[in-house]
Amino acid sequence: MCADRRTLIPLLLGCLLAGTAHAAGSDDVQIHGFAAQGWVQSAGNNIYGHSENKGGSGQYRELGVNASWRPFGPLLLSAQTAAIQEGKAIDEDLLLEYGLADYTVVSGPGGRLGARAGKLKVPIGFYNDSRDAVFTRPGITLPESLYLETSGARAFGYFSAQGSGLYGDWYLGEHAIYLDAMYAWEQELDDRAAIAILRSPANGGRFDLDRGLIARLSDEYGGGRWRFALSYLNTQLAYVPARPPTLPFNQPGGFRFDQGVMSVQYNQPAWSLTSEFTLRRITLDDISVFPFIGPLVQNPAGWYLQGAWRMTQKWQWLLRYDEQVRDLNDRHGTKLSAATQATPAPLPEHYFFARDWTAGTRYDLHPNVSVLAEFHLVDGAASVNPLDNPSFGAGGADRYWNFVTVMLALRF
Amino acid sequence: MIAFRRHRLLAVLLLCCVLPAAAAEVVAHPGHADASLTRSTLRGMFGMRLRAWPDGTPVRVFVLDDTEALHQAFCESVLQMFPYQLRQNWDRLLYSGTGQVPTVVHSEEEMLRRVASTPGAIGYVGTYSAPPRPAPAKTVAGKARPPEILPAADPIKVIHVR
Numbered sequence A: 001m002c003a004d005r006r007t008l009i010p011l012l013l014g015c016l017l018a019g020t021a022h023a024a025g026s027d028d029v030q031i032h033g034f035a036a037q038g039w040v041q042s043a044g045n046n047i048y049g050h051s052e053n054k055g056g057s058g059q060y061r062e063l064g065v066n067a068s069w070r071p072f073g074p075l076l077l078s079a080q081t082a083a084i085q086e087g088k089a090i091d092e093d094l095l096l097e098y099g100l101a102d103y104t105v106v107s108g109p110g111g112r113l114g115a116r117a118g119k120l121k122v123p124i125g126f127y128n129d130s131r132d133a134v135f136t137r138p139g140i141t142l143p144e145s146l147y148l149e150t151s152g153a154r155a156f157g158y159f160s161a162q163g164s165g166l167y168g169d170w171y172l173g174e175h176a177i178y179l180d181a182m183y184a185w186e187q188e189l190d191d192r193a194a195i196a197i198l199r200s201p202a203n204g205g206r207f208d209l210d211r212g213l214i215a216r217l218s219d220e221y222g223g224g225r226w227r228f229a230l231s232y233l234n235t236q237l238a239y240v241p242a243r244p245p246t247l248p249f250n251q252p253g254g255f256r257f258d259q260g261v262m263s264v265q266y267n268q269p270a271w272s273l274t275s276e277f278t279l280r281r282i283t284l285d286d287i288s289v290f291p292f293i294g295p296l297v298q299n300p301a302g303w304y305l306q307g308a309w310r311m312t313q314k315w316q317w318l319l320r321y322d323e324q325v326r327d328l329n330d331r332h333g334t335k336l337s338a339a340t341q342a343t344p345a346p347l348p349e350h351y352f353f354a355r356d357w358t359a360g361t362r363y364d365l366h367p368n369v370s371v372l373a374e375f376h377l378v379d380g381a382a383s384v385n386p387l388d389n390p391s392f393g394a395g396g397a398d399r400y401w402n403f404v405t406v407m408l409a410l411r412f
Numbered sequence B: 001m002i003a004f005r006r007h008r009l010l011a012v013l014l015l016c017c018v019l020p021a022a023a024a025e026v027v028a029h030p031g032h033a034d035a036s037l038t039r040s041t042l043r044g045m046f047g048m049r050l051r052a053w054p055d056g057t058p059v060r061v062f063v064l065d066d067t068e069a070l071h072q073a074f075c076e077s078v079l080q081m082f083p084y085q086l087r088q089n090w091d092r093l094l095y096s097g098t099g100q101v102p103t104v105v106h107s108e109e110e111m112l113r114r115v116a117s118t119p120g121a122i123g124y125v126g127t128y129s130a131p132p133r134p135a136p137a138k139t140v141a142g143k144a145r146p147p148e149i150l151p152a153a154d155p156i157k158v159i160h161v162r
Helices: A005-024 A192-198 A334-340 B006-018 B039-046 B069-079 B083-094 B108-117
Strands: A029-043 A057-072 A075-086 A090-108 A111-121 A160-172 A175-184 A206-221 A226-240 A253-267 A271-284 A296-298 A301-310 A315-325 A353-366 A369-379 A400-411 B025-028 B060-063 B121-125 B157-161
Touching: A111 A175, A160 A206, A160 B039, A175 B039, A192 A206, A192 A226, A206 A253, B025 B108, B039 B060, B039 B069, B060 B108, B069 B083, B069 B121, B108 B121
Parallel strands: B060 B121
Antiparallel strands: A029 A057, A029 A400, A057 A075, A075 A090, A090 A111, A111 A160, A160 A175, A175 A206, A206 A226, A226 A253, A253 A271, A271 A296, A271 A301, A301 A315, A315 A353, A353 A369, A369 A400, B025 B121, B025 B157
C-alpha cells in the first residue's frame, strides 16, 4: 500500500528534520528505532492475518525510526515514521506516527509548563502514547479493552492525531504530578475508521474527525513505586455516506466517543501489578434507514488486571485478565444481540463481549534484542477484526478461540 | 586542559570528609553553584523531564549502562527509584516524541571527564576521589618530558541531595 499525500508530506518533513539535524552536527540530535517481526497461530478466529491457517501468519511486523533534535534549550523537534503490518487490519507501508514541536515555556526545580503542536501521540492510560515500540509495552499485545489494537482504533486517531497540546509537571516531594492535554483539530481519517466504528465495511462512506479533547493527569509516587492516572477523552466524528449512498449506511450523521480511564500500578523490584478501568459512552446518530443500526447509544466498558514478574534481569513473565463489554448494562450481550435480529445482519451474543486470559514471557538476548511469546485464551468476539475475518459481518466469528504469538524485537 | 587548583580540591575534600559515605554521589559541571538539589528535582533531571538549570543552562545528563552496579546503586540510593522504572520513563518520553534519552558513558573515568567538560552536565560517581598528584617529569633518552596532567576531577562540584 503506497503512502498517500496526507502521510507523505509530514513524512518528508520528518526526514528533512532528521537530515538537517544530522547535518548540523549537533550533539542534541538523537536517532533511535525498533524492528520487530511476529508470528501468530490461532484457532477459532483470525488475528494479524490468516493465523488460523496451518503455519500461522507472519503478517505481523513493526518497523520504526525516530529522530529528535533540541536546537536550543526549551525547543524539541521530533518525528517518528513507521511501517506497521497486522494482517489486513493495519497495512501501512509508511506512516507518520508523530511529528511535533515541543516548547517548554516555564521550567524550574519545582516543575515545568509547555506546549506542543503537530501530530501528537494521544495521552491515554499508561501505555497509549508510547505503544508503538514493543519494548514499552508489557508484552507483545496491549490489553485490548482499553488500547483497541485489533479493533482498528488507530484509524480514528486513537493512537495519534494532529493537534496542539499543553503539558505541566509538578515535583512535590515524593509526588511527581504530570498533566498532558491536547486538542485534536478537524482532520480527515483513514478509510478504515468506518470499519472500526461500524464493525463492518461502510459501503464507501467515511468518518472524519471534527474535534477531540484529551487529558491525562498522573501521579508517580515514591519515584514510581505507585503510579496513578486519570484520563479523559471526548471526540466528535462526522459520517459522510458514499455518493451515491449505499445501504445500509446511507445517511450523514455523527459519532461521539467519550471515555474515562482510571489507572493504577504498584511496582516492586521483582514484580508489578497494573490495573486500568475504562468507561465509554458512544452515540451514533442516524446514519442508516434501518433501526438499531442508528441512532445508537452504548456504554462500553473494560478493565484488566496484569501481573508482571521479573524473574531475572533478562527474563520476565506476564499474566493478565482483560475484559470488555459493548454495553455495561448488557454484560452478556443478550439485549444487543436481540436488537440485531430484525436487521439484515443478526449477530450472536458473544459479539458483544470478550474475556481474554493472557500468559506471556520476554527474554532479553541482549540489551537491544528481545524474544517474546504470548498465549491468549479468549471467550467472546468483541475484539475480532472484520478485515481479517470475512465471515464476521454474517455472524460467523467463533465465541471461544485462542492464539499463540511469538516476536523477535530489536531496538537501536 | 584543565588546571589543577589545590585550594579548590581541598575544599571539596573537606566537604567529603564531613559527610557520611554514600553508594553513589551526584556530580555536576562547576558552572552550577547549587550546593544541593532535592530528590524530586533530581528525579526530574535524571528522568529527562527537567531540562534546564535555574539559570537556563540546558541539563546534560550522563549515565552508565543499565546493567552497571554503580548505575543501580545510584538509582536506589540517590534517586530512590527502581532502575527499570527510570529506563521505562526514558522510553516513554523517547517513543512518544516528548523527550530524549541521556548520554551513556562506559566508565567512571569517562563520566568524570564528560561532566567536567560539558556545561550543564550532571552525572554520578561511586566515591569522589581526588586525582593523584601529577607524575614527575620523565626523561627519555636524555630529553625531559613535561609532567602529565591527569584527567582532572578538581572542577567537578559534588552535589549532595537534600
